[in-house]
Amino acid sequence: MNASPADSRVLIVEDAPANIQALTAILREKGYAISIATNGRQALDVLAAVRPDLILLDVMMPEMDGFETCTRIKASAQWRDIPIIFLTAKSETGDIVRGFELGAVDYVAKPFHAHELLARVHTHLAMHRLRRENEQLVRAESENARHRSVAQMVAGVAHEINTPLGVINTAASLLTRWLAEPVMVTLAKTADGQMMAEDLAEAAGLITRNAHRAHKLVQDFKKVSVNQITDVRETTSLAETIEETVNLFRATARRSPMQVMFTNNLPQPRGEWTGYPGSLSQVLLNLLSNAQRYAYPEGVGGRVEIELSADPPGMPDGYQITVRDFGQGIPPENLPRIFEPFFTTGRGQGGSGLGMSIVHTIVTAHMKGAIAITSTLGEGTTVVMHLPRTVPA
Missing domain, CATH: 3.30.565.10 (Histidine kinase-like ATPase, C-terminal domain)
Structure with missing residues (x-):
């Protein structure tokens, strides 16, 4: 999936006004939204307010250079996945390697060329978006697997619950039948017996109704769970x-x-x-x-x-x-x-x-x-x- 410039924001961290002007003109012409910071500390303040999709980071800056700024950004769980491209006038291998070791994804040497800069920005934005979407797909698949596991568990538990529910329902039916036996009918004719028989009949009805309700819920759970599995x-x-x-x-x-x-x-x-x-x-x-x-x-x-x-x-x-x-x-x-x-x-x-x-x-x-x-x-x-x-x- 290609990254659309209209959906992407680039943070430029650069202290030279001429470079800021040139970078801004190149990127805005292609539709990228731009944020600007003129030193490392200001860049951290901008990050706290606006989350860019990519950072163009100058190496040589006063107060806090690009290496330290990169280190602080990568130390933050909130910002560490934002791709960073170093802007450097240095071409020494040691500086380039250090930048990669700190977590940068690329570098562009000054003086930069518009086509090269845009190609690198576009490529790393697209790679970042693909990586993020792949991670989301993995999480979604894990969530689907979890739902399937839960569905299987619910189906199994529903099956096991049916047995005690059957016993409860049978016991309630026996209780109702015993209340109709001649000895209980005779007992119910007394004042105390009548009250007891009514209480027992009400309890048996309560058990039966709720056992039927629980059975229906279990069947619903089992059916929905099995349907989701198969x-x-x-x-x-x-x-x-x-x-x-x-x-x-x-x-x-x-x-x-x-x-x-x-x-x-x-x-x-x-x-x-x-x-x-x-x-x-x-x-x-x-x-x-x-x-x-x-x-x-x-x-x-x-x-x-x-x-x-x-x-x-x-x-x-x-x-x-x-x-x-x-x-x-x-x-x-x-x-x-x-x-x-x-x-x-x-x-x-x-x-x-x-x-x-x-x-x-x-x-x-x-x-x-x-x-x-x-x-x-x-x-x-x-x-x-x-x-x-x-x-x-």
Whole structure:
């Protein structure tokens, strides 16, 4: 991937006005944004305020030379990955080697030539961007592997929990049956016996209802987890797939105050769908996690609504899934780039910039659907997906 000058900022650290003027003219003509520092200490101050994509660093400067400046930059975890190209009038091998040992990626000898300078700047910006994106891909793959491991673990735990749940349900059924035995019916005719029988019946009903609820949750977890591991094309209920995913999110995000509500507006509530339930679960979990992370302040939470309906008139025969939050919204200038790989405004919150790109790819390429996003600052964000009733094999 080539680095675009319009997206790149270069910090020039140089004390000679003529060199500053020449470097600025060469780089600005190609569209690079420029920051300037006239000595090493000022360069560190600029770095604290503006993060450049590359640094052109003069070696010979008063107060703090380029070697010491480079050493301090590379000592900072925040700045050490910024590529540095030394500008030097020296051509001695020792100085060049020292620069590389301190972490510089290249050097340009003075007097410099515009074509050589631009070629080196462009090359190292492109290499830096490719290296950064490769690291993000590795992290994303590690995250996917972690999700698969968690899904396998959840499926296994769900299977194991079914046995004690069956025992609990059987015990509750036995308790209910014993209450109907003649001896218990006779005992219940006494004042104390009646109160005891009513309490036991209420306890048995409570156990049974909650055992059934727990069993359904376990089945939901197991189904979603297995689907995410295997993800085969199958005919299923779209409404049930969404409800199962929402239940899984509610359980895994129990500490979050975010409320997720699912509304099924289909005339035929089941919503028969032939597609990939595991992939759809991945999309919905990603959208819900984004709302949890970005839409609302940490620890505050809010409301997210998911609606399932038939595609409106004029659309191909299929389903529409709407995911809507009421949080802080997305700035208008960022909306066109939401589905771009690696674009994120939340790196400080752990965002890799791949989540929404993956969502877009799954919906459009894998499930042959469409996805659109709208947002208003201070009012929230709405994601609308259209899925065909039958996803082509």
